[in-house]
């Protein structure tokens with residue numbers, strides 16, 4: 259069976275997923291697209307020999323679409339995720355599930371009422387080989403309890419429409435989810451430290467910033483978020499445990515040695531750095547859809563991450579520690 263996928267919002271991320279699905283991933287094909295910019299939808303549909311839909315509602319409602327992939331921007335996710343769930347279709351939604359926790363709660367309510375887990379959130383770092391190796395070592399207990407985790411999330415630049423809160427709920431949300439998964443516990447409190455701002459790019463951003471998080475058991479996490487570093491997509495993570503530390507190694511693909519010394523080729527974007535993780539993530543989703551099962555992060559994960567981000571966004575405008583508020587995990591997501 260080939261899973262017929264309808265893609266909503268084939269921009270940069272959506273087109274990269276289409277390319278993966280049509281070249282290296284087995285078992286699926288994007289057969290329809292919709293976009294608020296209809297010319298974009300038409301162009302992408304033509305390039306893949308697929309159908310263009312006037313609206314996402316029409317795409318979701320078409321019985322010839324088996325599953326839905328949402329790659330529009332965060333604030334547009336909720337309505338389409340809910341429509342797909344109501345139509346009983348598996349839906350892969352790029353991160354963030356929603357920028358705020360209230361919207362994610364609405365999704366969970368509709369999903370639970372339908373009685374089937376249908377929503378998968380695109381937190382791809384869970385599928386990255388190097389993060390997986392870190393987690394396996396920490397879970398084995400061989401270096402004791404984890405005490406501190408240091409993270410760095412750096413981008414060369416971000417577009418002008420990147421709003422002030424996105425440093426937390428669009429960028430930092432990757433570390434929020436990865437830390438919940440890596441440590442297997444919830445984050446209970448956050449603080450944002452605000453260093454001197456870069457003179458490059460946008461006045462409306464606090465860039466860089468340091469997001470400080472604390473987990474239920476007291477693990478202390480820091481995350482430097484710097485989205486206009488002008489040089490590379492630089493993701494770092496180091497876990498400090500009782501008798502050892504583990505960190506992601508440098509993510510360069512090659513190293514050249516010559517008269518000018520030794521040089522790394524740094525990754526410049528998410529597709530270069532996490533290409534392998536995206537392939538594994540989307541392959542597992544398509545396989546699960548074909549079997550009629552759920553896989554990957556749930557709406558609960560999208561909700562829990564959004565709760566931490568809500569507190570982080572508040573902490574961006576206030577001094578001091580902000581507690582994270584979330585409901586108890588429903589049995590449905592256990």
Ligand SMILES: NC(=O)C1=CN([C@@H]2O[C@H](COP(=O)(O)OP(=O)(O)OC[C@H]3O[C@@H](n4cnc5c(N)ncnc54)[C@H](O)[C@@H]3O)[C@@H](O)[C@H]2O)C=CC1
Pocket residue numbers: 266267268269270271272292293294295298314329330331332334352353354380382428528
């Ligand atoms: N996992 C990762 O590392 C990454 C994830 N993303 C996520 O992917 C999503 C898309 O990001 P990009 O592709 O970078 O953005 P983009 O701006 O390149 O593409 C978004 C597309 O969605 C369309 N769109 C916007 N609102 C819509 C609506 N209501 N209905 C239908 N189409 C709509 C736009 O016209 C555009 O074609 C975001 O949720 C973003 O956070 C983006 C980059 C990396």
Ligand SMILES: O=C1[C@@H](O)[C@H](O)[C@@H](O)[C@H](O)[C@H]1O
Pocket residue numbers: 412413416428429432485528
């Ligand atoms: O998800 C992503 C973008 O949406 C986000 O805006 C960037 O900051 C991240 O590095 C990238 O992985």
